Each structure stands twice: as C-alpha cells, then as structure tokens.
Amino acid sequence: xxxxxxxxxxxxxxxxxxxxxxxxxxxxxxxxxxxxxxxxxxxxxxxxxxxxxxxxxxxxxxxxxxxxxxxxxxxxxxxxxxxxxxxxxxxxxxxxxxxxxxxxxxxxxxxxxxxxxxxxxxxxxxxxxxxxxxxxxxxxxxxxxxxxxxxxxxxxxxxxxxxxxxxxxxxxxxxxxxxxxxxxxxxxxxxxxxxxxxxxxxxxxxxxxxxxxxxxxxxxxxxxxxxxxxxxxxxxxxxxxxxxxxxxxxxxxxxxxxxxxxxxxxxxxxxxxxxxxxxxxxxxxxxxxxxxxxxxxxxxxxxxxxxxxxxxxxxxxxxxxxxxxxxxxxxxxxxxxxxxxxxxxxxxxxxxxxxxxxxxxxxxxxxxxxxxxxxxxxxxxxxxxxxxxxxxxxxxxxxxxxxxxxxxxxxxxxxxxxxxxxxxxxxxxxxxxxxxxxxxxxxx
Numbered sequence: 001x002x003x004x005x006x007x008x009x010x011x012x013x014x015x016x017x018x019x020x021x022x023x024x025x026x027x028x029x030x031x032x033x034x035x036x037x038x039x040x041x042x043x044x045x046x047x048x049x050x051x052x053x054x055x056x057x058x059x060x061x062x063x064x065x066x067x068x069x070x071x072x073x074x075x076x077x078x079x080x081x082x083x084x085x086x087x088x089x090x091x092x093x094x095x096x097x098x099x100x101x102x103x104x105x106x107x108x109x110x111x112x113x114x115x116x117x118x119x120x121x122x123x124x125x126x127x128x129x130x131x132x133x134x135x136x137x138x139x140x141x142x143x144x145x146x147x148x149x150x151x152x153x154x155x156x157x158x159x160x161x162x163x164x165x166x167x168x169x170x171x172x173x174x175x176x177x178x179x180x181x182x183x184x185x186x187x188x189x190x191x192x193x194x195x196x197x198x199x200x201x202x203x204x205x206x207x208x209x210x211x212x213x214x215x216x217x218x219x220x221x222x223x224x225x226x227x228x229x230x231x232x233x234x235x236x237x238x239x240x241x242x243x244x245x246x247x248x249x250x251x252x253x254x255x256x257x258x259x260x261x262x263x264x265x266x267x268x269x270x271x272x273x274x275x276x277x278x279x280x281x282x283x284x285x286x287x288x289x290x291x292x293x294x295x296x297x298x299x300x301x302x303x304x305x306x307x308x309x310x311x312x313x314x315x316x317x318x319x320x321x322x323x324x325x326x327x328x329x330x331x332x333x334x335x336x337x338x339x340x341x342x343x344x345x346x347x348x349x350x351x352x353x354x355x356x357x358x359x360x361x362x363x364x365x366x367x368x369x370x371x372x373x374x375x376x377x378x379x380x381x382x383x384x385x386x387x388x389x390x391x392x393x394x395x396x397x398x399x400x401x402x403x404x405x406x407x408x409x410x411x412x413x414x415x416x417x418x419x420x421x422x423x424x425x426x427x428x429x430x431x432x433x434x435x436x437x438x439x440x441x442x443x444x
Contacts, residue, residue, distance in 0.1 A: 004177050004198070004231045008032040008079075009205030011039055011056050017205060017228045018062060022069050024244040027230060028181075030070075031173040032079035033203055034059065037426045040167060041311035043083035044111065044142035054085030055092070063162060064096030070161060071099060078152055078173050082164040084109055084142060090164050090443035103160035105151045107438035108167045110308065110431075111143045117435065124308060124429035136427060139313040145306045145431065148273030149195070150186060151438040152176035158442055167309055169272055171199030174231060182235040186274075186302075193277035193299025194237035196270070200277075201241055201259050201294070202229040208241065208259035210249035215258070222248025227290075238295045240287065251290040273307075273433070276300040305430040314425035315352065316392040319383035320399040323412030326376045332407035333358055333380040339406055340382060340398050349394060351386040379412065385423060392420050
C-alpha cells in the first residue's frame, strides 16, 4: 500500500497545505497540481519576457522549505509546476534544495511546432465549433498536449526525489506513483481507470475533504485547519480516500461524490491519455471516520489521439463600478447607465458586448420579504468587450466623470479608472498521439 497526498488544487491554493501533509502524518508521494488552461498562456507570456520564467514560482521555495523532511522520510514529489518551462523550474528547485534529485518530463509544449503540425495536414479543429486552427493562429499564446502518467512514472523510475512536468493531466499526477510502484502495464485498463479516478477525486485538493461542500457544511470541523486528501492505494487497484487524523475537514461518501461529479462529461467515458474510465462502475463505502473505500472500477483502451490545450488572445475587456446611495439608489444607477451608453454612442464607439448589472436591486429585509423597491445603495457594474483596445480604453474614462456630472450620491470610485484587460480564450483540439514524443531528463 502507498499513500499519495495532493497538496495543491491550483496555482494559488493554500500554501500551508503541502507542509501540513508532510508534517501531520505518513505519506509516500506528495502530488501538486498547479495548472489550468488559462494559466498556460500567462506562463508563456512570462517566458517570452524572461526565458528563465514560465513555471509556477511558488513551487521551488516550497520544495526548499520541505527538502530536509522530504529526504529523511523518502517522500517523492510529483508536480506539473513546470508550466511551459520545466527545465527552468528544475534549476530553481535545485537552487532552493541542492541535495535533491530532480527529473523533468519534456514534450508536451507544441507552441513552436504549430506550423509544422499544420504543414502535415492537421487542422486542429476546435472540439466545440469545428473551426480550423488557422482562424485563430495569429493570436495563439500557448499550446500544450495533455500527457499521461507513464512519462511521469518513467521519471520516478530514475530515483528522482522531485518530478516536474508541464501540461500533464491532473489525474496523471496521482496515477503515476501507482504505475511506478505497482508496475501496472499500459493495457491494464481497469487498474489505470482506478488510478485515474483516484486522481480525479483528489485533484482539487480539499474539495473532497469538506471544502466547497454543499452537504451539512456548517458542521464540518476545523475548516481553518482543513486536511488535504490522501489516497491509500493497493496493487489490486482498490483504494481509500482519507486525510490525516489530526487535520480538520471531513472525508465522507458525500464529499467524494461531489468531487466525482466535478468537471464530468459522459460518466461512462472519462477520456484521458492513459485510458477511458467508467465512473458508473464506481462503488463507494464509508468504512470508518474520514475513510471512504473505492472499488469496482472498470476502464477501457486509451484513445488514439491526445488533446491539445490552446489559449489565444481574443480582444479586450474592462469592467467598472460606481455605488449610488439612498434615496432612489436604483433610479440613479439606471440613469448613470443610460448616460454612459449615450456618451459612448456619441463618440462613435461600438463594442462586441456591453453589459450592465445592478447589485443590491433585489436586497430583502428578511428571508420571506419581497425585494426592497428603494434599497439603501446600489452598485452599478458596467462591462464592455471588443477587439479595439482604444475603444475599451475610452470606455474606462467615461465612468469617473459621473461623480460630478451625473446623478447625485455616487461613491465607490477610490480606485480610479477600471483596468483594461486582455481576453484569453480557450481552444481544444485533437492530435494523433504519435506526434507527441516525451522524454525524461535528470537535471543536476
């Protein structure tokens, strides 16, 4: 049996979670999931500005903080913190923790290969719309293939203390230690599906140990010290979801079920680079306090393609707010919206979308009371989006003047003009898996 703990559900998750997982009880593997689709474009921009960046910068100092304990307790770390620059991430880890052995998985980043792939006839059509990638080619910011668990397991086979990948699947981080330790084969579909589902259960960190839980959430103990999840995995592909006994939170079939439904499409066909997992085969049993046994999982062959995660620039947006006070707060906010729209029209400005919201308009005096027709205050929120940055920028200059030349009682403008932000859109496509060749490098 091995214990696999997940201490990060996204880049920005609780910094203390990995430390507490190491300190509060025994674990064999610490997995850390940092990446989301838009995160890749942010990291690609950082790398373009500085070739030494492009990875999750929280990760190296965390490893440095834990290095002595990781080594003395033989805890292996598996993370996709490498983003679009795993080698630079590895070097930063070695600088923070010089006594550790670090292995890197390369091959997922296809940003520089897009034209080569297109020249081979791959249209890389969007999986939702069917459009060819040529329609967004100039705006592409990042492109990565989702890789599975076997390259990560190969990296663990080198004896590395820390394995760093780029855009692996979230589930691969948990499956890889099982493949490595139990020797599971590439065609052991049921076992691979079980490890995949284990990874899905813990990939969002404390979301399966009581965080973001809808069931009896007010009775969940010690949320300020919530425990992050641990998988106790066995070679026969059964496993138990748990947490350290001293940590807060709750592990129950209810919390596990909520996470199982997270980001789930067809429950009978959960497609990954390693296998297709059948979530309808899952059997759950509460076997004790904070212990849920998972068994019965079935799986099928992996697909012939890998999914590409592509992000691209898709225009600009800005959102601004003002607050109007009683009396007639809603009427004032509505008048301000009409004024802004009229002034934008007189300037000849047009947008793909302009949207207005009135926060507080449905404020109630109590659970059974009707909406207040004259609430104490209203927050006016106006947002625009479009391809013309100059037009978006001019919009940001039309809100603040209302403080003096619009309806009375405006406040909430302390931050000045709203910011103009680039819109990063997501594009997913498929590519034959033989086009993606991974390799493992030990960095020293």
